[in-house]
Amino acid sequence: MFMNPVIVIFGANGFIGRYLTRHFARNGKEVVAIARSREGWSGDGMFLEWDGKTLGPWALALEGAEAVINLSGRSVNCRYGEVNRDLIKQSRVDATRVIGEAIAVCKIPPKTWINSSTATWYRHAEDKPQDDWTGDGGKGFSCEVAQAWEDAFFGANVSPETRKVALRIGMVLANEPETVYDVLWKLTARGLGGRMGSGNQHISWIHMEDFLRAVDFVIGDPFLDGIVNVTAPEQPLNRDWMRYFRETVGMPLGLPATRWMLELGAWLMRTETELVLKSRWVQSTRLKDAGFRWRWGKAGAAIADLKGRPGLEGFFRSGAGRSAGARVWLPATTR
Template structure:
């Protein structure tokens, strides 16, 4: 049997990409989610409620990796009901996974739990790394701290290594993702700075997000907290300029705070997702020798422009020794080169 990867929240944005990646690597993949909507179709699918032990727990026996990405989307209005669902969906799922691992006869070798770079304080003066970073205040920080506390407090066997991922904005050309929304606004002349534009943006290309998880998993001594971001941290003003240049937009109207408040209400989201400065420095990845494929924002955006959706992201041309490149369905075949 191939090493088993168990992904919780596998029908979400990150889960779909990880499931497809591991499936293409020839790994045995088990996808766990509350429902099949959004599932990529890769691996075996198991349902759970995110709160109680069920048949899914059997998949954890002897697993190579358990990756927990479960949690209600934060892209919503923070009313009392949504706040409770955001909070509980993260802490309850983490707690019950810990209980299931503790009951395993052969526990998983690695438990990776999602967290967020939003945990750090609103920073415009200096980067926040894993060793010296300071937690901030507010609802999002409370959620992040409770999430990590539930994770590290879970009494699992010593054979199971724990890693929490404080991830920045993951960029992939997926409908509804940050990349697609900012691209859409830019193409309509709305790609100017947001607020004062000085807020820092911690981001990472999907290729590097996946590669960083593999990098961490490869060394049995890597545990604790990792910031998963690119080494470059543009301001919002610089981010939107890069999008305008990529899309060939001659101008981009800026949006003041009050304009963003109106837009956020109309889109049923929160301005915090845009206005908070996130400057999470990936110090551990850098010092331990991780090499980013896409360290620069401009080249990352250019690459993603041609990789729309899950199929486009993982699309690879076949090569033949005769010098003829044959494209898989969805692209025109070209003989004798591109």
């Protein structure tokens, strides 16, 4: 059916899914994009629909795939009422469970199954960084979701021929409407780009270009499995993070926001303050030790770079997303 290696992407119509789908299509892969609806799909590859919880004809696409990448899950950018809490958790657990069931019955199992997770798995950390090996799990709703998500993934009974990697991803930056970059840009442009809360919380982030390269790297390195953090080397404080936005926007004024102001703003925007107040100080030790090299390790440079790359088309028109140099890994004997 396909002439080239196949990459199957679940949640392909979401923010990250659109970029991954375009990236692999541009680099000669056959892409199967799977989502609950076509809305938001980039138009790259073959589209298949699913409901995110039951087996269906889509499962045939997993046969012999080079990689299966699962990004499915209800957005966390909402108020955490009872209904949304259930949707956030169950959409992730159900999708992961049924993908595992599909892989388990494959005659030719996929080589690699990458499941999205989140840097929010770790505790609020202002004292020391949390890495892939020694980081401490956190408490609260978001951490519980992350733990349940990973439990479903690592509990899936699939063939040992399929390598399993859970990516604990930091905030992915791209100049895309309604994403973190866009929201912070607009706040900064209005003079509201000061520190949030104490300003001492760390920000775990990664430039979209490095995220795409990191996924390439993980697929290409047969020694990486289990937990892999995907964040940039520099984890700035919120006060510095917002200063980088002010410098890029060209807005010298940045009014600080106290907790009560953030609570009010979050209520008006139908989101939660945890998304900006939790200190995520998460390091990608395993990627670094495996030989991955970031192109955008400094937050200020990354924020400035994305100014000139608006939207999906603008990002790839700039030449980003090419896989050359992404698979910079060495055999175990030379590491």
